[in-house]
Amino acid sequence: MNTSRLIEFSEEELAELDEVAQYAESMTPALGAMEVGNVRNQARAGAIAERVSRRLPASVRSQEMVYRSVAAELAGVTFTTDRSMQVQINQAVEWVECYPATLAAWEAGRITRGHATAVLRCGTVLPRDARAEFDAAAAELCVGQSVGRVKDRLDHLAQELHPRTLAERHRDARCERRVGSIPAGDGMSDVIARVPAILAAAIDDRLNEQASTIIDADPDGRTRDQIRADVFCDMLLTGSPLADPTIDGDGNGTLGMIRAKVQVVVPALALLGKDDDPANDTSTADLVGSAPIDPATARALAGAVASWERLVVHPVSGQVLCTDSYRRTASMARFLKARDRHCRFPGCRRPAIRCELDHTFDFALGGPTDIRNLCHLCQRHHSMKQFTSWGVRQLGGGVLEWTSPTGRVYIDHPPAPLVTFMPSGGGAPPPDEGGGGAPPPDPAPF
Incomplete structure (x- = not known):
């Protein structure tokens, strides 16, 4: 690290920045309570519209006019449009009716509107009677996590709780693939493709x-x-x-x-596949930085792409063991790509294939080229580590401890494995034998 170019804050500036951060931290619960109060009020408006619409003739137009009228009433006093307000009311009703645990965590300042919106979005794939279990688990998943980082975990949680497997739903959804265009005015159009x-x-x-x-x-x-x-x-x-x-x-x-590159993480057992019946295929793979994909697509990639790098996961603890083989530097890079999956700065989800491998303790200052001293950082956060007083150290097992210029500490854990398996006796998984150190020996091929 070239310390002569390091950006530093004066003591006075650090003290002022600390005050700004303290104020933002202290305001989070108050803002959450106010925002949830507003959500509950909008849900009441939705309930009023529902009661009135039940008394009217069962025509779509009559019922729609009720909701428009109620939305316009709130829009007038909040200086917004009735269309926007109608969307907000619909969201508020959904939050109140289906996600009480998420609302409670938001109201207490444990999560933010962004988290609650992510829960609402991810939960839409579930039938209404399956959302209560999702709500309880999702609210806890969001605590202490950035919105960007928790979205993929919420996606996977929703897939796990869905009564139909992702493989079944993907098979049906593929039938809806299409391309269309929507006029955008001024001689332009938006091309829309569902693929x-x-x-x-x-x-x-x-x-x-x-x-x-x-x-x-x-x-x-x-x-x-x-x-x-x-x-x-x-x-x-x-x-x-x-x-x-x-x-x-x-x-x-x-x-x-130029050919496209995507990063897909697949549990080893998902590559095996029990049979060709989608109903029996309950595993999912992860398209890093995007969303879960069905196991059949993952297996097709594994068989059709010459550069496919297999990820082997411990069948009990879920710990990443290796990808393909371990051959010095190239194999270490594969291992780290599998472990990190994205940039390791808190909150960043840029996929590892678009990041740089960084020596946590600079190589120029004697830092070893070792998986215990390497992690993926995107260009933005790599530069910030190099030229500002943000600091980072590795705690073992791929866990990073970041320290801000004001002294605040943020712990960033490697992404959780996609699936874990417990022994039939329900015992605890074995300890992490790797400890973030040298990779284990090659397992037997599967």
């Missing part, structure tokens, strides 16, 4: 990588979004990216050689 999540992530990744190549080769003033849109149209209309500034002959240039 499997793994393909959407791959499309997004390839567009981003191709845009980066164009920006590096020929920065012509277009924004990244504009370049992505142009490449998207070229690829669909011509089959090759004509916007590629690296074309120098009859063949594709650099853009045509």
